[in-house]
Amino acid sequence: MKLLLENWRIYLKEADNLEQNVYSFDFDNTLIRYETLEDGDVEYLGPHEENIRLLKELASQGNKIIIVTSRSKMKKKFPWDLAPTPEEAIVEFDLPIEEVYYTHGDFKVDKLLELGVSKHWDDDEEEVSAAEAQGIQAVLVPVEGDMTDRLKNKWIKHLEEIEKHSIKN
Numbered sequence: 001m002k003l004l005l006e007n008w009r010i011y012l013k014e015a016d017n018l019e020q021n022v023y024s025f026d027f028d029n030t031l032i033r034y035e036t037l038e039d040g041d042v043e044y045l046g047p048h049e050e051n052i053r054l055l056k057e058l059a060s061q062g063n064k065i066i067i068v069t070s071r072s073k074m075k076k077k078f079p080w081d082l083a084p085t086p087e088e089a090i091v092e093f094d095l096p097i098e099e100v101y102y103t104h105g106d107f108k109v110d111k112l113l114e115l116g117v118s119k120h121w122d123d124d125e126e127e128v129s130a131a132e133a134q135g136i137q138a139v140l141v142p143v144e145g146d147m148t149d150r151l152k153n154k155w156i157k158h159l160e161e162i163e164k165h166s167i168k169n
Contacts, residue, residue, distance in 0.1 A: 021118040023058050025051065026108070027069040027086050029123035030141045031095075034083075044083035047093050051121060051141065059096035066115065067100045068108045070124075109134050 025031050031052065033045040059065045067086050077085065084092055086100045101111050109130040112120055119137040122128050131138040 021058075021063045022066065022116050023055075023063050024066045024068045024108075024112060024115070024117045024120045025055055026120070026122040026124070026127065026141070027067050027071060027089070028083075029143045030121050031055070031067070031086075031093075032083055032089060035144065044081075047089070048141070052093055052095070054121075056096060064098050065096055066117075067097055068103065068111055068115075068117070068120065069100070070103050070105055070108065070127075072104045073102045109136070112136050 028034070029048075031048055033048045035043055035045050055065055069086060071086070074085070086097075089095060090097045090100075101115070103111055107130050108120070108122070108127055112131055113134055113136070117131075117136055119139065120128075120131050121139045121141055122131075123141040123143045125140060128138040128140045
């Protein structure tokens, strides 16, 4: 028993000396992908395989992986929204994500700082610039044309419609 306790103390001391990096990934256009349709709308394409592989590799090295998204957590999905929610994607793609944080349209940098994020991946240039300005390494995930803005505008439009409808009722 004494040997077991000694080994446990050694293990705890070594674990304290290991620094676990916290890496965060945006969700839309970073972990899942979209395309622009002829009518200017956007459509879900599936997982962003390259970033999924990277995320899994970082987790396998003992790092903490989280999602920080501008989305708002919805109680139910729109019928037209074929993309998984972050929680659904974690299950569907077997992602080693420890936590999902929603910023409800606010910049992510405050949440990234609060969580001690070392590096963040995002498709939004403004989010990347804001993170870098606060000393957080950030990687801009390339997307087609103005896809990031198109997707933001689609969600804003639908959320405004919901708000109008709920005010009338």
